[in-house]
Amino acid sequence: MDTTGIYDEALTRLHSFGPERLGRLTNHAPMAVEALAARGQAGAVHRWLDVYRDKLEDFPGTHARVTDGDWAEALGDPRRAADWIAYFERLLAERPWRDVLAQWWPRLLPGMYGGSTHPVIRVGHAARALLEGGEERAPRLTELAHGLGYWAARHRVAPEVEPVPGAASAAGALDAVPAIDVREGGFPQRLERVSRLPVWAAAPATPQEAHAKLTELVRAAVHRYATHGHGEETMLVHASTAPNAVLRVLPALPQALWTPSLHAAWTASAAVTAMYAPDEAIGYQDRAQGLTPEEVFERAAAHGDEHVVKFADTALDVGDEHALSSVLYAVEISEPLVAP
Structure with missing residues (x-):
């Protein structure tokens, strides 16, 4: 846990800005600064924010108050992001x-595709910060409200898909994901073309088995980036960061919600895999070559791209050599964040 107070300072600084810019692009700063602080790079947080500042927009205006009686009508209305945040x-x-999370998690979970899965990722970072000793810190509760409000405003349900044969392992099931026929357009347009996904993790016997399978999925998706990340270096990051966000939230949820969380995380990871699959995989290379996880994360932080930072944070949860090599591949093929 960050004990410097810098993360909470950064959240206070960030909560005057909105969850998006240009009407559709996500504000990644709250997620990236949590990752930096959690991985021992709190000293870099404000410097990173100074560079990222041009990608932030002022907090949006209110539209119509969300209430306990009419929230269903407001779900999925991006015009009401400020109203949703105020509600939470x-x-x-x-x-x-x-208690709030347990009530709203099953309501929001089917719509985790809105905002290209970024809202659930933001909630995952906020939950980790709260679970790791930050429950009494007001900026972290406010950050959870911003994450949940953004999720509710961008709530989007995936289209119905035809189940196709998968595999026993998460890695094998990801390999079995059929690519969409037309791979152009943005996330919403591609999501509409996802019509077939493999069956995997159909019926975990216990919540603990669901947790284990979700852990396996995150590992498989992180590993897969080392050979498939060039299909779309930024968007394929979400095949692992979205399910890892769900995994991070599980300890705060009733165990009855763990199995549906696994199903939603699998569908999201598989859909992203289908949407951005490369024409061909490359051979695996050991790019880590003895580097420690801390050294690999330092390289990701120095690169600065928000997706690379968040992917490195997820990969360090996996922690093996293959995962570290995936991070270094992301560093290699992604555009760095540079000062204006």
Whole structure:
């Protein structure tokens, strides 16, 4: 846990900005600074924010108040992002954050595709910060409200898909994902073309088995980036960071929600894999060559791209040589964040 206070300072600085820019692009700063602080790079947080500042827009105006009685009508309306954030700020001021999360997680989970899965990733970072000793820190509760509000405003359900044969392992099931026929357009357009996905993790016997399978999925998706990341170096990051966000939230949820969380995470990871699959894989190379996880994360932080930083953070949860090589491949093929 970051004990410097820098992460909470950064959140206070960031909460005057909106969750998006240009009407559709996600503000990644709250997620990236949490990753930096959690991985021992708190000293780099404000310098990184100074470079990222031009990608931030002012907090949006309100549209219409969200209430307990009409929230269903407001779900998935991006015009009401500020209204949703205010709604969750009120809820979190009145009730324990775990209770709010347990109530809203099953409502929001089917719509984790809105915002290209970034809202659930933001919630995952916020939950980790709260779970790791930050439950009494007001900026972290406010950050959870921003994450949940963004998710509710961008709530989008995936189209129905035809189940096709998969594999026993997560890696094999990802290999079995059929690429969409037309791989052009943005995330929403590609998502509409996802019509077939392999069956995997159909019926975990226990919540603990669901947790283990979700851990396996994150590892498989991180490993796969080392050979498939060039299909779309930025978007394929989400095949692992989205399910890892779900995994990070599980300890704060009732165990009855763990199996549906696994199913949603698998569908999201498989859909991203289908949407951005390369024509051909490359051979695996050991790019880590004895580097420690801390050294690999330092390279990701120096590169600065927000997706590379977040991917490195997820890869360090996996922690093996293959995962570290995936991070270094992302560093190699991604555009760095540079000062203006």
